[in-house]
Amino acid sequence: MAGYDTLRLILCKKSILVEGDSDELVVQRAYMDTHEGRLPIQDGIDVMTVGGVTFKRYLEIAKILNKETAVVTDNDGNIKAITDKYKEYEGIPFIHICFDKVVDTGNLKLSDKNFNYNTLEPKILKENGREVLNNIFGTDYNTDDEMHKYMHAHKTDCAIAIFESATKIKYPEYIMRALKNE
Known part of the structure; x- marks a missing residue:
């Protein structure tokens, strides 16, 4: 994979690979806070x-x-899929596959599809609670389902606010x- 991102991986001391822009902002803020x-x-x-499909290409270079x-990735409700996908990197001391080992479920549906409680935004809500996030986002949601819907529809805005x-x-x-793992 030629290009700037490949060069970034080669030149850095350590890389943290994430799925999307929201994940990148949240990981950067977590680093700043610690x-x-x-x-x-x-x-x-x-x-x-x-992105999800290119993780393994970067891991081969690493x-x-x-x-x-x-690698910071969502479990999307399927731990086995994640462990199978990255099985070849088990035991490599400098490669770390980081995902939530808990599968969360609920009753929320969006467009007649089950809501995925196993991505970044629901995990942040689970850790912090609605009151903290209402404060950060300037919202006033009364239920977790309302907050889930808002965060799902405004991923980047929520990440920027955080x-x-x-x-x-x-x-x-x-x-x-x-x-x-530094």
Whole structure:
């Protein structure tokens, strides 16, 4: 994979690979909250949005270079699929596959489909509660389902609000695990 992102992986001290822009903002803020306000890049750590299908391509480069790399990914309600997908990286001490090992469920439906409680936004709500997030987002939702709908429809706006907020939040354990493997 030629290109700037490949070069970023090669040049950084450590990489943290995430699925999307929202994940990138939240991981960067989690790092800042645990490293005296420093951005990861200030410490040679590059947080990169690579998308689900290209994780393994980056991991192959990391494996060849012995590059400290963490993958931060949703479990999407299927732990076995995640463990099977990354099985070949088990036991490699510098590659860390970080996902929530708990599958959450609920009754919410969006457009007649079951809501996925196993992505970043529902995990943040689970960690922090509605009151904290209402405060950060400037909303006034009375139920978790209302907050889930809002966060699902406004992923990037929510991530930006978290990133820019004066309020520190609690981060899901799998994100904190990715930061600890430095």
